Amino acid sequence: MTNFDKTDLIYVRELGIDDISPVYHLGEQLFTSDLYPYLYRTWDEWEVIGLYNTDPEYCLVAETDGELAGFILGTIITKASWTYGYILWLAVNPQFQRRGVADKLVDKVVARMIEDGARFMLVDTDPTNTPALKFFNRKGFGNIRQHIFLSMNLSKHEHYGRLIDYEHQKAERAGYRRTRPAIRARKPDGIANEVLLNPLVGENQTTDE
Ligand SMILES: CC(C)(COP(=O)(O)OP(=O)(O)OC[C@H]1O[C@@H](n2cnc3c(N)ncnc32)[C@H](O)[C@@H]1OP(=O)(O)O)[C@@H](O)C(=O)NCCC(=O)NCCS
Numbered sequence: 001m002t003n004f005d006k007t008d009l010i011y012v013r014e015l016g017i018d019d020i021s022p023v024y025h026l027g028e029q030l031f032t033s034d035l036y037p038y039l040y041r042t043w044d045e046w047e048v049i050g051l052y053n054t055d056p057e058y059c060l061v062a063e064t065d066g067e068l069a070g071f072i073l074g075t076i077i078t079k080a081s082w083t084y085g086y087i088l089w090l091a092v093n094p095q096f097q098r099r100g101v102a103d104k105l106v107d108k109v110v111a112r113m114i115e116d117g118a119r120f121m122l123v124d125t126d127p128t129n130t131p132a133l134k135f136f137n138r139k140g141f142g143n144i145r146q147h148i149f150l151s152m153n154l155s156k157h158e159h160y161g162r163l164i165d166y167e168h169q170k171a172e173r174a175g176y177r178r179t180r181p182a183i184r185a186r187k188p189d190g191i192a193n194e195v196l197l198n199p200l201v202g203e204n205q206t207t208d209e
Contacts, residue, residue, distance in 0.1 A: 015059040072105040085113030
């Protein structure tokens with residue numbers, strides 16, 4: 001696909017099983033370590049498979065002429081008095097960018113989340129991701145909070161490093177290697193935890209429920 005104009009039909013539908021691989025590869029192409037170190041760190045095929053299983057109604061793809069133009073993966077978080085829609089991943093094929101694809105994907109997922117009770121939306125991205133920040137600002141997202149991401153190499157830590165050595169030795173003695181856990185952790189819990197959410201809502205929003 002090379003010639004695309006704004007009048008071409010952007011078709012948004014639910015992500016199907018055959019979309020998992022192309023969606024993963026599009027994300028891999030876009031969430032690169034040099035541009036977005038934090039996004040890259042957490043993007044893998046389990047993100048797509050996991051959300052496809054748990055939140056299929058908030059996993060949408062956009063296509064045009066049968067080609068994957070972009071995708072959005074989200075979830076809903078329900079707390080005592082509020083329901084939050086959370087956009088976890090959004091990506092548009094560079095060939096189709098600046099043509100309203102993300103706009104359509106976000107509108108559709110937000111409409112579904114509203115239908116399911118959401119009255120507040122969350123999204124997060126790397127602070128240097130200017131296109132995404134401009135995009136979300138234009139969509140009405142604001143109240144930006146910087147989120148500090150800390151990391152630690154456990155092998156190099158005095159205490160945890162010893163625990164790792166101990167685990168290795170234990171595994172060798174038992175003649176097995178521990179496999180990766182079947183359920184993977186989601187992208188940032190940080191922004192989505194109650195400690196942050198409550199002040200976010202409390203500041204300048206009121207509930208209509
Ligand atoms: C951010 C992203 C999803 C936007 O997708 P898109 O389909 O190009 O966005 P739209 O065409 O709907 O853009 C609507 C508006 O957003 C803003 N915008 C989008 N891309 C922009 C860019 N590169 N620079 C500046 N503003 C931009 C503009 O205001 C644009 O309106 P305009 O084209 O009339 O100026 C896309 O750039 C992308 O996939 N980026 C890489 C992945 C990513 O960072 N995802 C978000 C974090 S999970």
